[in-house]
Amino acid sequence: MAKHHLFTPKSMERIAEANSVVVIGLGRFGGALALELAAAGTEVLGIDNDEDIVQSFNGRLTHVVRADSTKEEALRQLSVHEFDRAVVGIGSDLEASILTTSALLRFNKPTIWAKAVSAAHGQILEQLGVKHVIRPEQDMGRRVAHLVRGAMLDYVEFEDGFAMVKTRPPKEAVGRPLGDTGIRSKHHVTIVAAKRPGQEWDYTTTSTVLHEGDEIIVAGATSAAERFATRL
Numbered sequence: 001m002a003k004h005h006l007f008t009p010k011s012m013e014r015i016a017e018a019n020s021v022v023v024i025g026l027g028r029f030g031g032a033l034a035l036e037l038a039a040a041g042t043e044v045l046g047i048d049n050d051e052d053i054v055q056s057f058n059g060r061l062t063h064v065v066r067a068d069s070t071k072e073e074a075l076r077q078l079s080v081h082e083f084d085r086a087v088v089g090i091g092s093d094l095e096a097s098i099l100t101t102s103a104l105l106r107f108n109k110p111t112i113w114a115k116a117v118s119a120a121h122g123q124i125l126e127q128l129g130v131k132h133v134i135r136p137e138q139d140m141g142r143r144v145a146h147l148v149r150g151a152m153l154d155y156v157e158f159e160d161g162f163a164m165v166k167t168r169p170p171k172e173a174v175g176r177p178l179g180d181t182g183i184r185s186k187h188h189v190t191i192v193a194a195k196r197p198g199q200e201w202d203y204t205t206t207s208t209v210l211h212e213g214d215e216i217i218v219a220g221a222t223s224a225a226e227r228f229a230t231r232l
Contacts, residue, residue, distance in 0.1 A: 019043060020062070021085045022078075022110070024069045024100055026053050029115055029136055030089020034061055045078065049096075070099035072106065086110035091117040098124060105129055151230040153215060163222040164192075167229040169210040179206030187228045189220035 020043035023034040030046075031053070038044050038061050046064040048054050057064040067074045069090070075081065086104050090097040094117075101114050105128060113132040116122030122133045139157070146155040146165075154166035173181050173191070184190055194208060195201045195215045210216065218225050 020045065020083060021087060022047065022080050022083045023087045023089060024048075024080075025089035025091070025097075025115070026050075026057055026064070027089060027091060029091065029134075030087065031057065033087060033089060038062070045080075045083070047078065047080075070096050070103070072103040075100075075103055075107075080104070081107040081109060083110050086112050088112065088114040091115050094121060097121070098128070101125060101128055101130060146226070149230065157222055161222045163220070163225045165218045165225045165229045166215060167218060169194075169212075169214055169216050170228075170231065173210050173216075174212055175209065177207045177209055178204055183228075187220075188224040189218045189228045191216050192219050193217040 019041075021034075021037055022045045023030050023037070024047045026034060026046050026048040030048075034044050034046050034057070043062040046054075046057055046061045047067050047069055048057075048064075049066065049068055051066050054064050054066045065078060067078060069075060069088075080086065088097060088101050088104070090100060097114065101112065104110055104112050111132070112130050113134055114125045114130045115134045115136065116125055117137070122135055125133045142157065143155050146152045152165050152167050155163065156165075157163045169191075173183055178191060191204050191208075191210075193201050193216065194204050194210055196211065197213050201217075204216075218228055220228070
């Protein structure tokens with residue numbers, strides 16, 4: 001059960017040694033993330049400076065604690081320096097986000113994910129040395145924009161300009177083996193999976209034959225995957 005007052009250094013050390021994550025900042029983004037991790041069986045230490053927020057998560061996370069995450073000593077008392085993974089979900093207070101992230105970086109151990117609420121915020125986090133900067137509003141806006149345009153059923157963009165798109169097969173790919181279509185050489189993308197209506201997803205091969213009404217997953221450079229999906 002979660003505790004936000006009754007905790008001991010030993011209990012925090014035990015969590016840090018388990019398959020666990022510390023989530024600092026339990027607002028809309030951090031709170032939703034912490035609950036998803038907990039629902040998936042991950043032990044979560046949640047930290048927030050707002051007593052009302054801490055109370056609202058009582059019993060929903062492994063531990064939830066009210067603390068000033070900008071203070072390195074407070075984080076050490078909670079054994080945060082022993083965790084392998086940490087998420088900074090603070091967005092509304094830029095100074096608190098930067099100070100908290102700086103303290104985590106000094107610990108050297110955790111792999112850090114930090115939320116950025118603006119381009120400047122993200123640039124500062126990257127300059128500090130954060131390798132995983134999360135821009136939820138920007139990333140979601142880009143994804144939804146692609147979906148609203150209608151050609152894509154789903155869209156995921158990765159680092160270094162690579163994307164995977166769920167879409168419908170173009171006419172040139174329908175009714176003949178994928179190996180005969182030349183799609184990879186012509187469009188510089190790969191159709192990696194396909195799904196018939198009412199069936200499950202399956203990996204494609206050169207002998208896979210697509211039909212109208214199928215759904216496909218296309219992988220490739222972001223620009224190429226987008227062009228392929230929007231040409232339907």
